Amino acid sequence: MRPNAPALPNRPPLVPGTGSLAKGVTDDFEDENWQWFYNHPKSSEEQDERMRSPLGRSGNRVWFEGPKRGTPDTVKRIPLPAPGLEGSEHGLLIATLHAGVPGYASGKMMQDDLIFDMKRLLRGGMNVADSPSVVVRVYMPPFDQWENRSGPSFGFRTGCYTHTIITGENHPSRGEYGLEEYWPGMFICFENGDEKRHAEDGAYIRVRSGRSGGELMGPRIEQLGWWTLGIAFSPDGVVHYFASPGVDDLTAEDHITSQYPYGYRTEIFKTFFFNVCSQDDGKTWSTPWVIDDPKVYFVPKAKIAQQPESSRR
Amino acid sequence: MDLVPAEGENIMSYRSYSCVRNTFVAAVIISQAALLAQTAEAIGPFSVEARRRRARW
Numbered sequence: 001m002r003p004n005a006p007a008l009p010n011r012p013p014l015v016p017g018t019g020s021l022a023k024g025v026t027d028d029f030e031d032e033n034w035q036w037f038y039n040h041p042k043s044s045e046e047q048d049e050r051m052r053s054p055l056g057r058s059g060n061r062v063w064f065e066g067p068k069r070g071t072p073d074t075v076k077r078i079p080l081p082a083p084g085l086e087g088s089e090h091g092l093l094i095a096t097l098h099a100g101v102p103g104y105a106s107g108k109m110m111q112d113d114l115i116f117d118m119k120r121l122l123r124g125g126m127n128v129a130d131s132p133s134v135v136v137r138v139y140m141p142p143f144d145q146w147e148n149r150s151g152p153s154f155g156f157r158t159g160c161y162t163h164t165i166i167t168g169e170n171h172p173s174r175g176e177y178g179l180e181e182y183w184p185g186m187f188i189c190f191e192n193g194d195e196k197r198h199a200e201d202g203a204y205i206r207v208r209s210g211r212s213g214g215e216l217m218g219p220r221i222e223q224l225g226w227w228t229l230g231i232a233f234s235p236d237g238v239v240h241y242f243a244s245p246g247v248d249d250l251t252a253e254d255h256i257t258s259q260y261p262y263g264y265r266t267e268i269f270k271t272f273f274f275n276v277c278s279q280d281d282g283k284t285w286s287t288p289w290v291i292d293d294p295k296v297y298f299v300p301k302a303k304i305a306q307q308p309e310s311s312r313r
Numbered sequence: 314m315d316l317v318p319a320e321g322e323n324i325m326s327y328r329s330y331s332c333v334r335n336t337f338v339a340a341v342i343i344s345q346a347a348l349l350a351q352t353a354e355a356i357g358p359f360s361v362e363a364r365r366r367r368a369r370w
Binding site for chain 2: 019020021022023024025122123126127130296298300301
């Protein structure tokens, strides 16, 4: 990690959902023909360096399986478990059982990835100069439905780029100056009340990451049901994390923190994705997570087509 | 799949916007470069010797 960010600027945070909705960069899961093609066996490049093509993908080509960790074992359009956004009747269930290498139960926490194909929809990512942001609704089920394991259960994350010394372990240009990819986001973590260290079941949001790469404790999940999560990128390269119970639009009051994750000044918001984690023992399912209506926004500059007076001669 | 968001929302194609933005940025760069070339012509060649002479002034 070679930090390239200055001190955090003293500006109000950028609220996710600010500006215009990016047309077509969404999925409302209302199409009754919505389908997921698993294309098993799943990839597990992170564990055994095997990417098993073809990758899983949705019929609408908006989502694909994460090549590093593989497809969740359940990716299914379902009726909403509780009333959510107005006009929305369906969401996407994501859960997993065999989160690690196919055919091998590691007994360790593993995760699978569902990735939004922003690269295909936009022919690349979004420049932070356009103040992009992403907002999603996530359903937190009753605690008796959560996997009985303390630790991360669900991740809402983004793919970002900055220019610095490349640290990716298998990157061909590791150690050289270039485009470094990293994945800021938020994890929902469970506290298992069956364990002595926790008086009762509980959950909280953990933010990845602070300036040094360490994770930050976010708010506790005091209320289950629908939550609205959002991540925004301001032109100064700062990442802004927001969360709020319910499905209302995010406001400044829902701000958790603003950070330069890993000390990096973000340049490009490449895409967003979801992790689902399980203990990978071959018999215990993850918590069933339902997401709905992920949407991407940006702030267009009003006078973009107008040449500034000073450069006219 | 219907990807058209709810009525009343401010919707814009990022691809079209970024295309216009990039064209605009390119136009500004080209016009600034042209302006710089004109200025350079008016001032004369920026040789090392000329810069040294200017520094002595």
